[in-house]
Amino acid sequence: xxxxxxxxxxxxxxxxxxxxxxxxxxxxxxxxxLIRNYPRAYEDWxxxxxxxxxxxxxxxxxxxxxxxxxxxxxxxxxxxxxSARASDETGFVKLVFFNNRYxxxxxxxxxxxxxxxxxxxxxxxxxxxxPSFQPSGEEIPIHPIYSQVAGLSTKVIETAVKKALKMLPExxxxxxxxxxxxxxxxxxxxEALMNIHFPSSSEDIEAARRRLIFEELLVLVxxxxxxxxxxxxxxxxxxxxxxxxxFVKLLPFKLTSAQRRxxxxxxxxxxxxxxxxxxxxxxxxxxxxxxxxxxxxYTCIKNGxxxxxxxxxxxxxxxxxxxxxxxxxxxGITVALLTxxxxxxxxxxxxxxxxxxxxxxxxxxxxxxxxxxxxxxxxVVITDEQHRFGxxxxxxxxxxxxxxxxxxxxxxxxxxxxxxxxxxDLDISVIDELPPGRQEVETFFINDSIRQRAxxxxxxxxxxxxxxxxxxxAVDNTESGLIGVEEYAEDIRKNVxxxxxxxxxxxxxxxxxKDAVMNExxxxxxxxxxxxxxxxxxxxxxxxxVMMIENxxxxxxxxxxxLRGRVGRGQYRSYCILVSNATGxxxxxxxxxxxxxxxxxxxxxxxxxxxxxxxxxxSRQHGLPELKIADLAENVDVLRDAQSAAQQxxxxxxxxxxxxxxxxxxxxxxxxxxxxxxxx
Ligand code: ADP
Ligand code: MG
Numbered sequence: 001x002x003x004x005x006x007x008x009x010x011x012x013x014x015x016x017x018x019x020x021x022x023x024x025x026x027x028x029x030x031x032x033x034l035i036r037n038y039p040r041a042y043e044d045w046x047x048x049x050x051x052x053x054x055x056x057x058x059x060x061x062x063x064x065x066x067x068x069x070x071x072x073x074x075x076x077x078x079x080x081x082x083s084a085r086a087s088d089e090t091g092f093v094k095l096v097f098f099n100n101r102y103x104x105x106x107x108x109x110x111x112x113x114x115x116x117x118x119x120x121x122x123x124x125x126x127x128x129x130x131p132s133f134q135p136s137g138e139e140i141p142i143h144p145i146y147s148q149v150a151g152l153s154t155k156v157i158e159t160a161v162k163k164a165l166k167m168l169p170e171x172x173x174x175x176x177x178x179x180x181x182x183x184x185x186x187x188x189x190x191e192a193l194m195n196i197h198f199p200s201s202s203e204d205i206e207a208a209r210r211r212l213i214f215e216e217l218l219v220l221v222x223x224x225x226x227x228x229x230x231x232x233x234x235x236x237x238x239x240x241x242x243x244x245x246x247f248v249k250l251l252p253f254k255l256t257s258a259q260r261r262x263x264x265x266x267x268x269x270x271x272x273x274x275x276x277x278x279x280x281x282x283x284x285x286x287x288x289x290x291x292x293x294x295x296x297x298y299t300c301i302k303n304g305x306x307x308x309x310x311x312x313x314x315x316x317x318x319x320x321x322x323x324x325x326x327x328x329x330x331x332g333i334t335v336a337l338l339t340x341x342x343x344x345x346x347x348x349x350x351x352x353x354x355x356x357x358x359x360x361x362x363x364x365x366x367x368x369x370x371x372x373x374x375x376x377x378x379x380v381v382i383t384d385e386q387h388r389f390g391x392x393x394x395x396x397x398x399x400x401x402x403x404x405x406x407x408x409x410x411x412x413x414x415x416x417x418x419x420x421x422x423x424x425d426l427d428i429s430v431i432d433e434l435p436p437g438r439q440e441v442e443t444f445f446i447n448d449s450i451r452q453r454a455x456x457x458x459x460x461x462x463x464x465x466x467x468x469x470x471x472x473x474a475v476d477n478t479e480s481g482l483i484g485v486e487e488y489a490e491d492i493r494k495n496v497x498x499x500x501x502x503x504x505x506x507x508x509x510x511x512x513x514k515d516a517v518m519n520e521x522x523x524x525x526x527x528x529x530x531x532x533x534x535x536x537x538x539x540x541x542x543x544x545x546v547m548m549i550e551n552x553x554x555x556x557x558x559x560x561x562x563l564r565g566r567v568g569r570g571q572y573r574s575y576c577i578l579v580s581n582a583t584g585x586x587x588x589x590x591x592x593x594x595x596x597x598x599x600x601x602x603x604x605x606x607x608x609x610x611x612x613x614x615x616x617x618x619s620r621q622h623g624l625p626e627l628k629i630a631d632l633a634e635n636v637d638v639l640r641d642a643q644s645a646a647q648q649x650x651x652x653x654x655x656x657x658x659x660x661x662x663x664x665x666x667x668x669x670x671x672x673x674x675x676x677x678x679x680x
Contacts, residue, residue: 039144052090283431285565305379542570
């Protein structure tokens, strides 16, 4: 099989240079590529009907004898058209062919054919336009349909694929070792390739698909594991003692067991071996990830190292700084903040102390990455809300120490199997439990007609001393046509909330302005904060109880869930009101899904199903190779099998002298070549 990738597509009979260019447009350059170009769908010709039973509006397959032969002629538009008629004992069907000047030599009167196509009604007569056809008795029951480009129809591709499959050697070396095939009930490669193109039944298709999906996912998983094996570095940071018990005494509450597990995972990573920790801690909004970070920083600091914590926004960095300073300074730890909006003088003081080792924990934004930030002894890098940072930024921060440990925290719940894919280079801990007494956020989906009642509800909450958020999708309406935050705030100040204070927050404001507004909100001097999604990430104001989201259909489910996580953080009952006039079934389904559960992982699953992984992660951005047949959201079961198979074969796979894995290694290399990752 592997050698067929070296045979150019032109070597197939009937493919010249010109046609080869068309195949190239489909990403097909070699005979191997053509064989691996799987059908995108199938036509099922096995369900043959008579003319009478064939339903108008349906795609059907009719067996009938031609009684009026087609006679091609040029019509006004310049096109060539030919009409014919075929019948059986139950009736007749009109056949219309466009742009086929040889049709009269292909369809002969008196002969029986199968005609496949959509049946339409032409003034009371059953009609098929450009049906596919085959002489009766020679039929293939299921036809492959390929993606096509102008000048290269699925029929033509089908013929070429037939020839290509004949070039497969009698026995091909299967990339999957026999024991794995038996254990996971996987058919052989040759059978799969024949059946994916020319199956005789839907069971054939299923078995072939399963085999090819399994293989592709196995290749992907093994590739990710190889990258991980390559990226494991020895660290010179020495963490010997575990100070978690001491840390726990500083807390005003008891850690949840999920938090404790995540902390223990991290401490074990740092103390038990000489490799640097590379861990992702995933937890729903409000699950208490900050405390895991604090515990890790604490143990590092007590072992004599420094810790750095990077947050994606100034607001969040400040909030982390304040809570960590409050928590840790009583035990003699110096915590400092570094953000872009500080004055040069303020920054200089922090940097000097940092380099002198007088600051043990530095919290900040992207500014932590700048060249002039020098640590005396950086032991651990913690990044919060990982999806906002690129891998490169992470690497730059890591380079400020001698291979320090890395802890990445993410609040985007991703189904675990997928997380293993996306973060293949990281170990993962999941915090799957919320601190006790946490209120579920009650969620409602309303439309404009009861907006006034919703405003009344906000007023009632404010009267009781609480605060509210209103989120709009746009800063201004110039591009989007949606009402912008400024305008919206102006409007409700004048017309609705005349006795309350309304603040505005959006990403186009200067950092200092944002901070000022946020501080007023934290201190309770603003009742209603009208904002864009800048408040999506991490902000913690326990006194706020209502989150109202305008044009909710504009947001992804996971994003709405993140927004909702800004309320319900204190002891008060909290609510989320999704406002949308959307009536589309899909949009309504999404918003209702959010009303029915508070479980971020369930929502992520739902989001994934509805939008697909591409949208969900921007998967290309994450450097995952493009898949031909597997779908990360749909084939979760096969993915699980592939993962356990990968686990089994990895030691033998990595042993370069083991020739059983030669073919599989070539496939892994080929898949990852496309994303520019060199594997050996
Ligand atoms: P997130 O995982 O969203 O970052 P935070 O770390 O901001 O969550 O925690 C949310 C809130 O829960 C904070 O106010 C924090 O002090 C509180 N908290 C964290 N852990 C616990 C716990 N074990 N028991 C009670 N409250 C906790
Ligand atoms: Mg957080």
